Amino acid sequence: MVQRTGSRRRKTRSKLSKNVAEKGKIKIRNYLQDFKESDKVILVAEPAVQGGMHHPRFQGLSGEVINKQGSCYKVKIKDGNKEKMIVVHPIHLRTR
Numbered sequence: 001m002v003q004r005t006g007s008r009r010r011k012t013r014s015k016l017s018k019n020v021a022e023k024g025k026i027k028i029r030n031y032l033q034d035f036k037e038s039d040k041v042i043l044v045a046e047p048a049v050q051g052g053m054h055h056p057r058f059q060g061l062s063g064e065v066i067n068k069q070g071s072c073y074k075v076k077i078k079d080g081n082k083e084k085m086i087v088v089h090p091i092h093l094r095t096r
Helices: none
Strands: 040-043 062-069 072-079 082-088 093-095
Touching (some): 040 072
Antiparallel strands (some): 040 062
16 A cells, blocks of 8 residues: 655645735734624635644635534535535634
8 A cells, every 4th residue: 555645735835825915913803703604704724823724625615604613613615516514713714
C-alpha cells in the first residue's frame, strides 16, 4: 500500500493566504457572529485560525446553516450532485 503524501492544507499556498491589506489582528466580531437556522452563508477560510476550518475544496461555496453544534455551525452545501454537511467555526463563515 502506498502512503498518502501531504495533509489537508497541501497545495493551498494562494488559496489560504491573505493579501497585505488583510493581514494583522483578527476582528472579534468575526468570532462572535451569530447565525440562525436556514441562513445562507459563504465559506471563506480565515488562514490565521486553523481550528474549525473547512476543507480547502469547499472554499468560496455557499450553503445553508442547519443548526449549531457547540461553538460551530453545521452547514449544508452541494458538492457536485451530492449534498454534504460540514461543521465550520463562525470565523470561516460570511453572510450571503
